[in-house]
Amino acid sequence: MSGILTTKGSSRLKKKHFKPKHQKAKLFRANEPLLSVFMWGINHTINGLTHVNIPVMLMPDDFKAFTKTKVDNHHFNKENMPSHFKVKEYCPLVFRNLRERFGIDDGDYINSLTKSQPIAIESTGRSGAKFYQSYDRLFIIKT
Secondary structure: OOOEEEEEOOEEEEEOOOOOOOOOOOOOOOOOHHHHHHHHHHHHHHHHHOOOOOOOOOOHHHHOOEEEEEEEOOOOOOOOOOOEEEEEEEOHHHHHHHHHHOOOOHHHHHHHHHOOOOEEEOOOOOOOOOEEEOOOOOOEEEO
């Protein structure tokens, strides 16, 4: 029995135990909006590629392909994500093929890059690009 019955005079009250509600959607929390968008983009593109058949052989057009996703984020995760942003992924099938050849599982890849925000690496390179590493130090990201 999930409740406790108590008697108070002639009336009986039943106390119910409530189960906590857990968050259903994954939030991408990071200190910088760029990192939150990056984490969202990785999750979106890898999950989207699960519905695409794996080609037997990569074609020249696969090396020129890109996808653009425009997001209007009005209500969801407003504290961490900008209200409008775009994610552009270059050569998605080529990079999926590279991950397969190097034995990188898509689930491990998503987990490594989206479970916690990437860590900034101090870089003194001439290009001025920022470098990040995944929280488990398996991947390096160059922006």
